Amino acid sequence: MCLDVDDTLLDGQRASRQGLRELVGTDRAWPVWERTTDDYYARFVNDELDFDTMCVQRTKAFFAAFGERIDDIEAARRENIRMAAMQRAWSLFDDARPCLDWMRDSGLRLAVITNAPSVYQRKKIAAVGLADAFDVLVISGEVGVAKPDPQIFEAACEALGLRPGEVAHVGDRLDTDALGAARAGLHGIWLNRDHRAPATTEVPTIASLHELPELLVGDLPAVPVPELIP
Known part of the structure; x- marks a missing residue:
């Protein structure tokens, strides 16, 4: 994940x-x-x-x-x-820690994929108590590519030791996160906290991380998503 x-x-x-x-x-x-x-x-x-x-x-x-x-x-x-x-003022959303704890307790390997400079983002992750929450940190400032480039998603899958089709990625930006992940062959999931338009049926959409466990244990769409592949 x-x-x-x-x-x-x-x-x-x-x-x-x-x-x-x-x-x-x-x-x-x-x-x-x-x-x-x-x-x-x-x-x-x-x-x-x-x-x-x-x-x-x-x-x-x-x-x-x-x-x-x-x-x-x-x-x-x-x-x-x-x-x-x-x-x-840095702080986690209320649904972040329970969701991370559930995924860890479920045996999922966890990775971060973020577009940011290395030192700054590592400081931020540590400041909110997540320094030990992930197996892998994939930061654009370290790998030299940024979302939605498929290479950054591929780098995360490789670091996790999994194929793209075995990995899901969730983020708040539709194109950068959800569709970018889907184009790279992952299960892209859009976290649409503010119910922003446009709505999409191309990738699963959740309004809160509280909804993520139910989605993960259900049937995610097959990947890659055909209409997103050039």
């Missing part, structure tokens, strides 16, 4: 909102921060920017959207404030 981390096990959005709130004193700027983060994080994932540069450039772009021009030094200072507040 493979799992994403942010907004799957860890409530990353809540922590990120808390960090921004401490920096600017309001929630009203959240949509701008979210759009800016989507843009700049994609550049990090695509190796256009390293993580530290991405953080500084994102902060500069965010404040520029409100007409304030700041230099790299000031952007780094503000980012450090935001990052520290966010890290203090």
Whole structure:
């Protein structure tokens, strides 16, 4: 069993909102921060920017959207404030630990597949008490490829000693996690906590990790999913 981390096990959005709130004193700027983060994080994932540069450039772009021009030094200072507040707010979703415990008690081998820099993500996993929860950690910053590239899913299966068709992956992003896993021959599962559109019948969908055990002991669709394979 493979799992994403942010907004799957860890409530990353809540922590990120808390960090921004401490920096600017309001929630009203959240949509701008979210759009800016989507843009700049994609550049990090695509190796256009390293993580530290991405953080500084994102902060500069965010404040520029409100007409304030700041230099790299000031952007780094503000980012450090935001990052520290966010890290203090890191916490698991209520359904994460019970689900992980059930899977471990059921004898499943567990892996993380996450798009992030190595040191940062390992620190996060340890901070929420999951340092010993997984057999394998597959982090894009370590393996050199990122979801939805099939190679990162294949790397996880190889590390688990299993074939893709014997492995399921669950995450909160439909294309990056669920469909990406399905295209790599795994059982992709979409964790749609917020009931976001579009609904899909291409992969199984759950609204909570509390629903995952029932899905796993039931009949998952055969893989690979024919309509997803080029």
